[in-house]
Amino acid sequence: MFTLKVDHEIELQLLQRHHAMRLFQLVESNRTHLREWLPWVDSMQSPFDFDHLIPVWLNQFAENSAYNLGILYKGELVGTIGIHQIDWYNKAASIGYFLAKNAEGNGIITRSVKAVLNYAYFDLGLNRMEIRCGVKNTKSRAIPERLNFVREGTIRDGELLNGFYHDIIIYSMLAREWNGMHRVLK
Numbered sequence: 001m002f003t004l005k006v007d008h009e010i011e012l013q014l015l016q017r018h019h020a021m022r023l024f025q026l027v028e029s030n031r032t033h034l035r036e037w038l039p040w041v042d043s044m045q046s047p048f049d050f051d052h053l054i055p056v057w058l059n060q061f062a063e064n065s066a067y068n069l070g071i072l073y074k075g076e077l078v079g080t081i082g083i084h085q086i087d088w089y090n091k092a093a094s095i096g097y098f099l100a101k102n103a104e105g106n107g108i109i110t111r112s113v114k115a116v117l118n119y120a121y122f123d124l125g126l127n128r129m130e131i132r133c134g135v136k137n138t139k140s141r142a143i144p145e146r147l148n149f150v151r152e153g154t155i156r157d158g159e160l161l162n163g164f165y166h167d168i169i170i171y172s173m174l175a176r177e178w179n180g181m182h183r184v185l186k
Contacts (some may be wrong), residue, residue, distance in 0.1 A: 002061065004069065006115040010108060012069040012081060015057055019070055020050035022077045026100055033101040035135050039161050053134075056090035063089075071099070071112055078103035081112045083099075085128060092128040093120060097143075109143050123176045128174055134159070135167040 002014040015023065024047040027034060035041040044050065060066035065086050071079040080181030081098035086093040095116055097109050112132075120126045131149060133140040145151075149171035 002067070002069075004115055006111050009074055010111055010115075011072045012112060012115065013072060014061060015068050015070050015080065016055055016080045017051065019077065020054055021047045023047075023080075025049050025068070026077055026079070030100050034098055035162065037134050037140065037161070038098060039159065061107055068114075070095075071108060073103055073106065073108050078108065081109070081116060083116060083124075086124075088127070090128070091126045092130070093126055094130040094132065095120075096131075097140075104139070105144070110146060113143055113147060115147050117173065117178055121178055126175065128172055132158075132168050133171070134161070135169055141169060141171075144173070148177070149173045150177075 001016065004012040006012060013019075024044065027041060027044050031041060057066065057068040061070070067083040070077050071081055071082050079097065081095065081097040084094045084096055095113060097112065099109050117129060120129055127142045131144040132155075133144070135141075135154065150173070152172055155168040156172065157165035159166055
């Protein structure tokens, strides 16, 4: 099983079938919190929905086109993070994440994104990583801004969410920028 150790508190694990119930419980207990920014939340109505989705994620992992990882904080599943839409020709991908409300404020997503960036650049050899956030999603936007991603622009009406369109901000980080920062941060 693919595992990425972030630090002494956080581990990222490839999501597998045995995670389906816990993943559903995580979404269910955070439904109101998550549905504000994630369009797929309402479609996840039972653990069986994840039973059907997880094999798709595992196939993407096997094809090396995406990594869908559970975030374990002190051994408890508190969210997910993924490398999505890997474009091997252009060596580009995007990062997506969500976190349980009760786990916020511990730097979990920031530390997890750093680990994913290190893996993407140093192990996978990718050159460009994007994070897309709703314009009004200040907590999610804080992550790429804290990590010095470049704000490239806004996709107007970029996503239909709960019956309304909202704008999406695109942030990016290039391998050479991360490598330069990584050397400075050591």
